[in-house]
Amino acid sequence: MKVVIPAAGAGKRLYPHTYTKPKPMVFVAGKPIIGHILDKMVGLEPEEVIIVVGYMRDKIVSYVNANYARAFNKITFVDQEQQLGLGHSIYVTRKAVDGSPILIALGDMIFKDGYSEFLKQHRCNGECSGSIGVKAIDDPEHYGIVYLSSDHAIEKLVEKPKNSTSNIGIAGVYFIEDTPRLFRALDHIVHSSSPGEVQLTDALQRAVEEGSVYKTFEVNSWYDCGRPQSLLEVNRILLSEKIQSGDGAKNSIVIEPVSIGKNVRIENSIIGPYVSISEGAVVNNSIIEDSIVGNNAEIKHIMLRSSIIGDHAILIGKSNALNIGDSSTIEF
Numbered sequence: 001m002k003v004v005i006p007a008a009g010a011g012k013r014l015y016p017h018t019y020t021k022p023k024p025m026v027f028v029a030g031k032p033i034i035g036h037i038l039d040k041m042v043g044l045e046p047e048e049v050i051i052v053v054g055y056m057r058d059k060i061v062s063y064v065n066a067n068y069a070r071a072f073n074k075i076t077f078v079d080q081e082q083q084l085g086l087g088h089s090i091y092v093t094r095k096a097v098d099g100s101p102i103l104i105a106l107g108d109m110i111f112k113d114g115y116s117e118f119l120k121q122h123r124c125n126g127e128c129s130g131s132i133g134v135k136a137i138d139d140p141e142h143y144g145i146v147y148l149s150s151d152h153a154i155e156k157l158v159e160k161p162k163n164s165t166s167n168i169g170i171a172g173v174y175f176i177e178d179t180p181r182l183f184r185a186l187d188h189i190v191h192s193s194s195p196g197e198v199q200l201t202d203a204l205q206r207a208v209e210e211g212s213v214y215k216t217f218e219v220n221s222w223y224d225c226g227r228p229q230s231l232l233e234v235n236r237i238l239l240s241e242k243i244q245s246g247d248g249a250k251n252s253i254v255i256e257p258v259s260i261g262k263n264v265r266i267e268n269s270i271i272g273p274y275v276s277i278s279e280g281a282v283v284n285n286s287i288i289e290d291s292i293v294g295n296n297a298e299i300k301h302i303m304l305r306s307s308i309i310g311d312h313a314i315l316i317g318k319s320n321a322l323n324i325g326d327s328s329t330i331e332f
Helices: 033-044 057-068 086-091 115-124 180-192 199-209 227-241
Strands: 002-007 048-053 075-081 103-106 109-111 130-136 144-147 154-159 168-176 214-218 222-224 258-260 265-267 275-277 282-284 287-289 291-293 298-300 303-304 312-316
Touching: 002 033, 002 086, 033 048, 033 057, 033 109, 033 115, 048 057, 057 075, 075 287, 086 180, 086 199, 103 115, 109 168, 115 130, 115 168, 115 214, 154 199, 154 214, 168 222, 180 199, 199 214, 222 227, 222 303, 227 275, 227 291, 287 291
Parallel strands: 002 048, 002 103, 048 075, 130 214, 258 275, 265 282, 275 291, 282 298, 287 303, 298 312
Antiparallel strands: 103 168, 109 222, 130 168, 144 154, 144 168
């Protein structure tokens, strides 16, 4: 089995943080998003990891080669020159896949259970064209939706339906056994006259219409890193799983769980809980809670909560001296 990770998008929902880095390279809980994804792939021992790159590709290539070259048998980078949707990002890997079964794992999704557990569930589905991870959701109009037949096989797939009788959402992880048929469906859509993005959901629907049998498995822990608020939520969850505090705190209080990177300097501050501070950052006379601080950022004289501070950002507050009378209320 090969692994395909689409990681070519610009990540517009995470602006301004993705002005200077691709979305999979945004830090959360001590490392880039793609690092957490690859960590959970190691146990699968895949034949090959295929990463689709595009926007600021060199940052992903450099990071992955430096940190994971020895962890996998083979890593291949495939360029998607135009970001034309998830289906197109899978389509450009057709030569690298070369007919092998694949696991498709989105480059902005982190799963608590890990891919080894998903593989077990896929195998429990028995003989089929593939299995798709799903989760019950409240807003079907924002997701790919599946409809199940009486024997629990997938009867229909629809991308972001305006009105849906199903609330079973696609969770961003796919095991595809019959890759030739999927790529034929993708090829048809890519070369059709219809303009716009190529949706993987549409290609899977075409494959089902041509006889593919897809089943599902449940995904309980599905974390979308594509928005600032969800990124902070993922930061909290990952830090809770594994405390990764480091050195560098002087005359300070560190409230676990936190992640403190290399060469971080913290003085006269209170850090935590749920704070991730990346390599080279400096924090003085500040209180930081439930936040992510980027590489080489500088923070002084300020209180932060539920914040994301980018790489090399400088944030300096102002020390205040107050003389407050009885029954006063002051808000900063």
